[in-house]
Amino acid sequence: MIELKIHERHHEKYSNHYPLLFKEAIMGNHIFDTGELEEGELLKLTDERGKYMATAYYGRQNKGLGWIITTNSKEKIDTLFFKRKIYQALEKRIGLYNNPKTNAFRVFNGEGDGIGGLQIDFLNGNYLISYYSKGIYKFNSEIVAALSSVVEYDSIYEKKRFEDESESDFDGFVKGKRIDFPLLVKENGVNLNVYFNDGAMIGFFMDQREVRRALRNNYAKNKTVLNTFSYTGAFSLFAALGGAKKTTSVDLANRSLERTIENFKANAIDPADHEIIVEDVFHYFKWAQKKNLKYDIVILDPPSFAKSKDFVFNAEKDYPELLANAIAVTKDSGIIIASNNSSTIDMEKFKQLIGKGFNMADLRFEIFESYQLPKDFRTNRFYEYSDYLKVLFIRIKKKG
Ligand code: SAH
Numbered sequence: 030m031i032e033l034k035i036h037e038r039h040h041e042k043y044s045n046h047y048p049l050l051f052k053e054a055i056m057g058n059h060i061f062d063t064g065e066l067e068e069g070e071l072l073k074l075t076d077e078r079g080k081y082m083a084t085a086y087y088g089r090q091n092k093g094l095g096w097i098i099t100t101n102s103k104e105k106i107d108t109l110f111f112k113r114k115i116y117q118a119l120e121k122r123i124g125l126y127n128n129p130k131t132n133a134f135r136v137f138n139g140e141g142d143g144i145g146g147l148q149i150d151f152l153n154g155n156y157l158i159s160y161y162s163k164g165i166y167k168f169n170s171e172i173v174a175a176l177s178s179v180v181e182y183d184s185i186y187e188k189k190r191f192e193d194e195s196e197s198d199f200d201g202f203v204k205g206k207r208i209d210f211p212l213l214v215k216e217n218g219v220n221l222n223v224y225f226n227d228g229a230m231i232g233f234f235m236d237q238r239e240v241r242r243a244l245r246n247n248y249a250k251n252k253t254v255l256n257t258f259s260y261t262g263a264f265s266l267f268a269a270l271g272g273a274k275k276t277t278s279v280d281l282a283n284r285s286l287e288r289t290i291e292n293f294k295a296n297a298i299d300p301a302d303h304e305i306i307v308e309d310v311f312h313y314f315k316w317a318q319k320k321n322l323k324y325d326i327v328i329l330d331p332p333s334f335a336k337s338k339d340f341v342f343n344a345e346k347d348y349p350e351l352l353a354n355a356i357a358v359t360k361d362s363g364i365i366i367a368s369n370n371s372s373t374i375d376m377e378k379f380k381q382l383i384g385k386g387f388n389m390a391d392l393r394f395e396i397f398e399s400y401q402l403p404k405d406f407r408t409n410r411f412y413e414y415s416d417y418l419k420v421l422f423i424r425i426k427k428k429g
Contacts, residue, residue: 030071030072030073030084031060031066031070031071031072031073032072032073032075032079033055033056033057033060033072033073033074033075034055034056034057034074034075034076034077034079035054035055035056035074035075035076035077035082036053036054036055036056036077037076037077039053039054040076040082042054043074043082043083043097044082045411046100046411047097047411047412048096048097048140048145048409048411048412049092049093049095049096049097049140049145049412050072050074050085050087050093050094050095050096050097051093051094052093052094055094056077061087061094066087067087067167068087068088068089068162068163068164068166068167069086069087069088069163069164069165069166069167069168070086070087070164071084071085071086071087071106072084072085072086072087072095073102074097081102082100083097083099083100084097084098084099084100084101084102084104084106085097085098086098086106086164086165086167086168087164088146088161088162088163088164088165089162089163089164089191090145090146090161090162090191092145092414095145095146095162095164096140096144096145096146096165097145098110098143098144098145106168107171108171108174108175108178109175110171111144111168111171111172111174111175111176112175112178112179114137114142114143114144114175115136115137115149115172115175115176115179116179117142117143118136118137118138118142118143118149118407119136119179119180121407122134122135122136122151122405125151125405126151130215130216130217130218131215131216131217131218131238132151132152132153132154132214132215133150133151133152133153133214133215133216133221133223133235134150134151134235134238134405135148135149135150135151135235135236135405135406136149136150136151136156136405137149138405138406138407138408139161139415140409140412140415141406141407141408141409141415142407144165145161146160146161146162146164146165147159147160147161147165147172148161149176150231150235152212152214152223152231153183153212153213153214153215154182154183154184155182155183155184155185155186155205155208155212156176156180156182156184156185156186157185157186157187157188157201157225157231158172158173158176158185158186158187158188158203159187159188159189159190160187160188160189160190160191161190161191162191163191163193166189166191169187173185173187173203173204177204182204182205183205183206183208184202184203184204184205184206184207184208185203185204185205186201186202186203186208186225186226187201187203188201188225188226188231190229199226200226201225201226208225210223210224210225210227211223211224211232211291212224212225213295216233216235216238216241217238217241217242217245219241219245219266219267219270219296220292220295220296221233221261221263221266221292221295222261222288222291222292222295230260232261232288233260233261233263234260234263235403235405235406236370236402236403236406236418237263237264237330237368237418237420238403239400239403240264240366240368240400240420241263241264241267242267243398243400243422244264244267244268244271244326244328244366245267245268245270245271246271248271248326248364248422249267249268249269249270249271249272249273249326250271250272250273251272251273251274252268252273252274252324252325252326253273253274253275253276253277253324253325253326254268254273254275254276254277254324254325254326254327254328255276255277255279255317255324255326255327255328255355255358256268256276256277256278256279256328257279257280257310257313257327257328257329257330257331257355258279258280258310258329258330258331258332259278259279259280259285259289259305259328260280260282260285260288261285261288261289261291261292262276262278262285262288262289262292262293262305263292264328264330264366265277265278265289265293265303265305266289266292266293266296266298268326269293269296269298269302269303270296270298273326275302275303275304276303276304277303277304277305277306277324278303278304278305278306279306279308279310279313280306280307280308280310281307281308281309281310281337282307283307285305285307286305286307289305290305309337309338309339309340310331310351311337311339311340311342311354312339314354314355314357314358317358318354318357318358322358323358323359323360323363324358324359324360324363325359325360325363325364326359326363326364326365326366327355327358327359327363327364327365327366328365328366328368329351329352329355329365329366329367329368330366330368331344331348331351331368331369332370333369333370333371334371344369344371344374344382345371345373345374345382348369348379348382348383348385348386349382349383349385349386349388349389350386350389351386352365352367352382352383352385352386352387352389352390353386353387353389353390355367355386356386356387356390356392356425357390359425360425361425361427361428362424362425362426362427363424363425364422364423364424364425365422365423365425366420366421366422366423367383367420367421367423368418368419368420368421369382369418369419369420370417370418370419371417372414372415372416372417373414374419375413375416375419376399376401376419379419379421380396380421383396383421383423392425392426392428393425393426394423394424394425394426395423395424395426396421396422396423397422397423397424398421398422399419399420399421399422400418400419400420401416401418401419401420402416402417402418406418
């Protein structure tokens with residue numbers, strides 16, 4: 030095992046269970062640039078005198094260089110190790126199995142369950158393992174062996190969330206029965222179509238489960254709903270099922286049209302009663318403002334960074350303006366559901382961005398409900414960035 034020393038100024042951080050390995054913390058960190066290290070290699074981290082502090086694996090991600098996976102120098106990183114970790118994670122989700130209304134949830138959530146870069150989702154009897162670096166993927170046979178020894182499954186699939194030059198026809202199937210996609214899953218009684226290996230995403234974002242339920246159960250009835258960055262229309266679908274008068278979904282991606290139709294049909298909703306628009310949201314806002322369109326509810330769920338032909342969107346910089354645009358097409362006393370998933374923006378900061386947007390629009394507002402990650406998306410309390418999701422339900426206050 031390669032031994033690396035941690036700079037003294039970072040000892041405290043790591044003694045306090047910080048899970049991420051980052052370059053500045055390591056003495057002689059040029060080793061990460063010379064190609065001497067292979068992804069997946071285990072690193073023994075010590076203090077400056079060589080005393081053991083933790084074991085990490087090397088795996089490059091946008092977040093850092095790898096993750097600490099144990100602070101016990103004797104613990105072997107083998108199939109049994111992954112089995113223990115997965116078992117502990119499963120124990121915390123036992124209550125989610127056998128729910129007739131929801132059969133899609135997260136079983137293992139990266140650093141929240143003790144192994145950064147690794148996620149496992151349960152989707153109607155099937156397990157999807159996502160690897161976020163070549164490094165963690167090096168352990169894939171141990172991880173699959175561990176998972177398949179502790180759960181019953183129809184199938185196990187893998188998804189690589191890192192760039193991989195080697196296999197272009199990789200469909201992810203590992204064990205069990207191959208799925209004939211789309212796979213239908215259920216969330217609070219609603220059918221959703223899922224595809225495991227069609228781009229980075231699978232068709233819906235499970236972390237918004239509680240938001241979708243609140244929209245359907247408490248707010249959508251008889252309302253007009255504009256769903257921006259709508260992807261496969263999950264929010265529109267829940268709004269429609271909650272009795273919305275009409276939903277309008279807007280997304281830039283061509284696939285969003287057929288996927289939204291497919292999701293409506295899977296729930297016996299006639300897509301013809303709803304509007305699905307393939308367009309840049311920023312263009313749509315301009316057009317809607319010109320036409321003086323006003324909605325009861327507007328949903329804003331942008332990616333943290335997006336680049337289209339005409340616009341670059343960076344949440345930290347551009348959220349207030351995006352919100353001001355949404356406000357302009359929302360009725361007096363209407364509701365905006367504003368979501369943000371950048372890990373570098375915390376709830377406090379997000380509320381400030383919301384305040385700025387309302388300043389730009391010269392209106393007052395009231396935040397009356399807020400959501401963060403659901404319980405199955407366990408976070409790591411020693412790593413604040415793992416708590417990335419913030420969703421606010423905001424009511425526009427009438428002028429005067
Ligand atoms: N709200 C969705 C998830 C959004 S994912 C849900 O709950 O399922 C982000 C989506 O934003 C992607 O589908 C992407 O195609 C879309 N997107 C990115 N930039 C865009 C833009 N400028 N205009 C419209 N859609 C955009």
